[in-house]
Amino acid sequence: MTENQNILVPEKEYTTLNLGPTHPATHGIFQNILKMDGEIIVSAEPTVGYIHRAFEKLAERRPYNQIAPITDRLNYCSAPINNMGWHMTVEKLIGCEVPKRAQYIRVIIMELARIADHIICDSVIGVDTGALSGFLYIFQEREHIYEIFEEVCGARLTTNTGRIGGMERDFSPKAWEKLEYFVKHFPEKLQEFENLLLRNRIFMDRTINVGPISAERALAYGFTGPNLRAAGVDYDVRVMNPYSSYEDFDFQIPVGTNGDTYDRFMVRLEEMKQSLGIIQQAMKNMPDGPIHADVPDFYLPPKEDVYSKMEALIYQFKIVMGEMDVPKGEVYHSVEGGNGELGFYLISDGGRTPFRLHFRRPCFIYYQAYPEMIKGAMLSDAILTMSSLNVIAGELDA
Amino acid sequence: MKIPIEIDWLEEVAGRLRENFGEQVLNVEQAYDFPVIVVEKKAIIDILAFLKNDPSMGFTFLTTLCGLHVPNYEGGEFGMMYQLHNMPENRRLRIKIFMGENDLDVPTVSALWPTANWMERQEYDFFGFNFVGHPDLRRILNMDEMNYHPMRKQYPLEDLGKHDKDDAKFGR
Numbered sequence: 001m002t003e004n005q006n007i008l009v010p011e012k013e014y015t016t017l018n019l020g021p022t023h024p025a026t027h028g029i030f031q032n033i034l035k036m037d038g039e040i041i042v043s044a045e046p047t048v049g050y051i052h053r054a055f056e057k058l059a060e061r062r063p064y065n066q067i068a069p070i071t072d073r074l075n076y077c078s079a080p081i082n083n084m085g086w087h088m089t090v091e092k093l094i095g096c097e098v099p100k101r102a103q104y105i106r107v108i109i110m111e112l113a114r115i116a117d118h119i120i121c122d123s124v125i126g127v128d129t130g131a132l133s134g135f136l137y138i139f140q141e142r143e144h145i146y147e148i149f150e151e152v153c154g155a156r157l158t159t160n161t162g163r164i165g166g167m168e169r170d171f172s173p174k175a176w177e178k179l180e181y182f183v184k185h186f187p188e189k190l191q192e193f194e195n196l197l198l199r200n201r202i203f204m205d206r207t208i209n210v211g212p213i214s215a216e217r218a219l220a221y222g223f224t225g226p227n228l229r230a231a232g233v234d235y236d237v238r239v240m241n242p243y244s245s246y247e248d249f250d251f252q253i254p255v256g257t258n259g260d261t262y263d264r265f266m267v268r269l270e271e272m273k274q275s276l277g278i279i280q281q282a283m284k285n286m287p288d289g290p291i292h293a294d295v296p297d298f299y300l301p302p303k304e305d306v307y308s309k310m311e312a313l314i315y316q317f318k319i320v321m322g323e324m325d326v327p328k329g330e331v332y333h334s335v336e337g338g339n340g341e342l343g344f345y346l347i348s349d350g351g352r353t354p355f356r357l358h359f360r361r362p363c364f365i366y367y368q369a370y371p372e373m374i375k376g377a378m379l380s381d382a383i384l385t386m387s388s389l390n391v392i393a394g395e396l397d398a
Numbered sequence: 399m400k401i402p403i404e405i406d407w408l409e410e411v412a413g414r415l416r417e418n419f420g421e422q423v424l425n426v427e428q429a430y431d432f433p434v435i436v437v438e439k440k441a442i443i444d445i446l447a448f449l450k451n452d453p454s455m456g457f458t459f460l461t462t463l464c465g466l467h468v469p470n471y472e473g474g475e476f477g478m479m480y481q482l483h484n485m486p487e488n489r490r491l492r493i494k495i496f497m498g499e500n501d502l503d504v505p506t507v508s509a510l511w512p513t514a515n516w517m518e519r520q521e522y523d524f525f526g527f528n529f530v531g532h533p534d535l536r537r538i539l540n541m542d543e544m545n546y547h548p549m550r551k552q553y554p555l556e557d558l559g560k561h562d563k564d565d566a567k568f569g570r
Contacts, residue, residue, distance in 0.1 A: 056549060093430075220511060222459070330434070331431075345481070
């Protein structure tokens with residue numbers, strides 16, 4: 001030992017780890033620059049905006065019916081909910097009452113979308129803990145849901161379903177058949193999925209107390225949806241401000257206690273069962289009647305009429321060219337999306353396009369709590385926390 | 399066509415605000431099913447803090463906030479909208495401020511609600527508001543090198559050479 005040796009403890013060195021923007025474990029375009037002490041995260045700095053597509057600006061240049069395809073690309077795991085949310089916003093602005101049958105059909109489609117969204121999130125939590133089988137089995141059910149969407153509107157992922165004033169078409173007999181098949185067989189498949197993970201020791205060890213957030217912090221960070229309910233706050237837009245006849249249905253809002261990954265998983269699992277209950281009630285009590293309101297200014301006339309009637313032709317032309325008469329006004333409408341309160345703040349100055357359209361995107365708002373939630377956690381837990389938050393890149397970056 | 403929904407608590411809340419802030423409360427109205435209160439910009443932080451912290455108000459949840467650009471509104475070209483929610487009583491409230499285009503300093507509300515951090519960064523990015531006191535005022539969705547604020551109305555979405563959507567061609 002030489003005399004000149006530095007006896008002071010050298011300053012601690014941290015490793016910088018660039019997680020993302022494209023990494024198979026992050027399920028989307030998310031970049032986090034992590035400061036690591038060994039395998040412990042000291043701090044995280046998220047960068048967002050990699051797939052920003054300027055939706056708010058785009059919407060200022062598009063007629064009202066052409067904005068629905070934009071909303072598809074927000075949370076693309078549950079696109080129909082976004083579509084319906086937008087249609088309901090415009091219906092509020094123009095003061096249009098949608099017939100009961102259309103409302104019930106919308107409820108069925110929205111709840112199917114919610115189940116699909118939660119299937120993705122919950123099964124991916126499983127994948128990130130190393131359990132791939134659950135994901136493989138339950139994705140069959142998501143496929144069945146997408147087949148129903150295909151039967152209803154022709155598309156699977158970005159559905160652009162529903163129209164301002166109602167639905168574009170009624171369910172076909174084939175769609176009813178597929179829906180009945182799904183409702184009949186989904187519970188057992190969900191049970192199978194549950195059995196694989198719910199009391200699985202490895203899964204519980206990996207998720208309990210991982211990425212917790214208290215109810216107080218969650219509210220301060222603007223959490224909504226399953227993530228807020230997992231923290232113990234029973235806020236659900238479907239109950240608070242019922243839309244599309246949700247007040248007719250009997251369902252429960254599951255809440256967690258710790259707000260950790262396991263609670264978020266459990267809340268989504270229970271919500272799938274409640275959604276299935278809502279679908280069954282809607283199928284049982286499906287009212288008869290028209291599937292769209294009488295709003296010729298917004299709702300495309302039947303094609304036969306367009307070819308044979310002058311008036312229908314004019315309306316068809318005006319709607320397709322985006323020349324609709326919209327009243328001046330300012331509305332906010334929110335729906336319970338797959339991952340929280342999806343709000344549309346719309347200002348109309350009476351022109352052919354919105355004057356201003358602001359999307360309240362739940363992901364964007366709660367993702368900023370992510371650095372706080374993973375501070376002091378292991379890298380593998382950070383991955384799990386992100387997948388359990390159900391952050392969807394399309395909605396985050398809008 | 400307005401949906402006639404009576405909000406019975408609006409006068410009570412507006413009355414409390416007038417009591418405490420007097421002339422700073424400029425206008426109280428109802429936009430469809432939503433109460434809107436327009437206030438002076440210099441009082442915004444006090445009013446929001448009052449609405450959040452006063453036990454009789456209880457608007458503890460910030461649902462969203464967004465910027466507005468109204469080029470035709472002389473002296474109030476830019477605006478901010480804050481949407482608050484009193485969850486236990488299910489009351490929602492929208493607070494608006496307007497300001498001239500040469501004075502885009504807005505006090506930040508990120509000290510009241512941490513969630514306002516990114517929301518304000520987004521509005522800075524798109525409109526160029528200067529949120530005074532914001533801990534980290536950088537662009538968020540657009541690239542850092544961008545030298546303008548794209549949501550302002552003077553920046554058209556499509557290039558100016560296109561005339562196929564001119565209002566004049568549709569008789570307006």
